[in-house]
Amino acid sequence: MKSIKIIATLLILFCAVINIGAQNITSNSKVLYKEINGDSLYLHIFKPQLSKKPTAAIVFFFGGGWASGTPEQFYQQSEYFASRGILAISAEYRIKNTHNTSPFDCVEDAKSAIRWIREHAKELNVNPNKIVASGGSAGGHIAITTALIEGLENVSENSSISSVPNAVVAYNPVLDTTEKGYGHKKVVGRETEISPTHQVKKDLPPMLIFHGTKDKTVPFENAERFTSLMKEAGNECELVAVDNVGHGFFNGDFFRKGAGNKYFNLTTYKTDVFLEKLCYLKGKPTLAENIKHISCVGDSNNEAKYPSFLQEKLGNEYQVKNFGKGGATLIDGTNHPYFKKEQYKNSLKFTPDIVLIMFGTNDANVKWCLDENRKTEFIGTPQEEFKSQYVKLIKSYKHKNENAEVYVLTPLPIYEHAKSRDPEIKQRIKHLNEWVIPIIKVISEEENVQLLDVNKLMKKAYNCTVDGVHLNNKGYEILAKKIAQEIK
Structure with missing residues (x-):
């Protein structure tokens, strides 16, 4: 057996x-x-x-x-x-x-x-x-x-x-x-x-x-x-x-x-x-006829393991690709503004049928959202810029494939942790809860795209985090399982 x-x-x-x-x-x-x-x-x-x-x-x-x-x-x-x-x-x-x-x-x-x-x-x-x-x-x-x-x-x-x-x-x-x-x-x-x-x-x-x-x-x-x-x-x-x-x-x-x-x-x-x-082959094809392309778009939590686990959970009727970039933000003037990265261009080239967008963890970072010297052409508050850029991102995928299913994912929970590399972690958590997640929920309603509140789904994931921000492999596998259940 x-x-x-x-x-x-x-x-x-x-x-x-x-x-x-x-x-x-x-x-x-x-x-x-x-x-x-x-x-x-x-x-x-x-x-x-x-x-x-x-x-x-x-x-x-x-x-x-x-x-x-x-x-x-x-x-x-x-x-x-x-x-x-x-x-x-x-x-x-x-x-x-x-x-x-x-x-x-x-x-x-x-x-x-x-x-x-x-x-x-x-x-x-x-x-x-x-x-x-x-x-x-x-x-x-x-x-x-x-x-x-x-x-x-x-x-x-x-x-x-x-x-x-x-x-x-x-x-x-x-x-x-x-x-x-x-x-x-x-x-x-x-x-x-x-x-x-x-x-x-x-x-x-x-x-x-x-x-x-x-x-x-x-x-x-x-x-x-x-x-x-x-x-x-x-x-x-x-x-x-x-x-x-x-x-x-x-x-x-x-x-x-x-x-x-x-x-x-x-x-x-x-x-x-x-x-x-024509009797030139025997049996059924060994690949799926219709597969869906999934672009996983986001920051370091996206760039890590969860897309590969998601591929395992969904099976061969889907092709999952990781277009995450560590440190990525939607607001400009940071180390890694996503719109200027190859990962963004490649995610469009892939012409996804399903797009999973998870941003906000780095946008909520004090060193970016409260930096008065941050260079950006946007006129307005960091919160307004975050929302404007998020909507722009959604529309770019809809323009590439008008039938694309877009999911906006809230950022994962952030915890105070002994191995945290962010000295302002408390403030970042506050920003996340006070404006990042609420803005994403508003975007979901206004743009008529589906919301996946992974912050809520993973609220008990403290034991699966390595530094308060990033998950370990077990955590990413759990995340992938929950996302797979939502999109199947």
């Missing part, structure tokens, strides 16, 4: 890691698949667990306008699909900035990659009839063209082996290379030759396309039109429209640091389901 519990715990931790996105992802190996004009091109291989039967394979092509990019863009996806039991590959191909090549050369290289994988299926332990071409933006374009463009084959390769994949998954791909889409200046005189919307025909492999409705690089209309043309020709093509996102939304935390995994999870989950329906 004990061993079963240990295995179950490890599986939960594994799924959580997949959901959060490991920050040190590396391929198992790099295999040369093509040499051309002195250039060597490699497949970055992510091996599945040992399987006696050949598995499906998915090969990803990175984006970058056929001019730049790196295979690392799809390392997070590759790691996930290898964990699901298929061979996953992130492919190199020639790009303009490095090789002075054109989009047509990119298409040729993508075809070469598909052909090489099929030709070496036995040694890769791959089913040659279960090869998926995938990619994002320009990489999504060349993945699609391997399925529908005739020609542009490398003449030195074995043409008896098909370069056509058995399925395609594309993330905000280039679909129209005329003036109605993207890239027409890069294919002058040949605008429709590799334009997917102009090359649709019958009997194409099944396709799954993800596209943001606010994509300003590749118009969403292109995706709608391509999908309609595919269906009119009798092909299977599913378009997943992702609301209120722009180009490149599908990248997770590994490649686009700080972006979070909300849309990585969404697209990867649906890709998993698509491949399972």
Whole structure:
């Protein structure tokens, strides 16, 4: 029984890691698949667990306008699909900035990659009839063209082996290379030759396309039109429209640091389901489809342990990030005014669905709120400035995501303590109770945001404090448990 519990715990931790996105992802190996004009091109291989039967394979092509990019863009996806039991590959191909090549050369290289994988299926332990071409933006374009463009084959390769994949998954791909889409200046005189919307025909492999409705690089209309043309020709093509996102939304935390995994999870989950329906995968996805981003915003009590405990309490349907800064205040002219810190900028970049704001402990500090020489552009009392800046903070998150749930947290209780570093601790406690907490409660009502009175919830936490201001690990775990109960 004990061993079963240990295995179950490890599986939960594994799924959580997949959901959060490991920050040190590396391929198992790099295999040369093509040499051309002195250039060597490699497949970055992510091996599945040992399987006696050949598995499906998915090969990803990175984006970058056929001019730049790196295979690392799809390392997070590759790691996930290898964990699901298929061979996953992130492919190199020639790009303009490095090789002075054109989009047509990119298409040729993508075809070469598909052909090489099929030709070496036995040694890769791959089913040659279960090869998926995938990619994002320009990489999504060349993945699609391997399925529908005739020609542009490398003449030195074995043409008896098909370069056509058995399925395609594309993330905000280039679909129209005329003036109605993207890239027409890069294919002058040949605008429709590799334009997917102009090359649709019958009997194409099944396709799954993800596209943001606010994509300003590749118009969403292109995706709608391509999908309609595919269906009119009798092909299977599913378009997943992702609301209120722009180009490149599908990248997770590994490649686009700080972006979070909300849309990585969404697209990867649906890709998993698509491949399972094709019998390329077995079982259910091992990551959550819809996760909520939580930004924990505040001072040193936020910067410490409570957000990590909160992640544990909430599970893998949430991604919790810590944007706390020790000594941070909302009033200006202090050592660490929050609006001027990278933590604030990063908390917005994360585009949170839930924001937990906990400020006031340092604003109540005598050395700041009673400092007549404190430099601030605000005209008014420290109390008025605190309220004004707090409201400004709330509005900035609402502006970033109008559907964001904002919680304002009262500061934790402060106690007189033998290890206190504040000689004016009594005065700080007085400020906290006389104006900081009352102002936060007023803000909650006026701004129609939810109040979490953690000062009250943690009023018996004296034994969990290390210096009267900061909690120990046990205290932060208790705090996280109480917050989790409130927001779930």
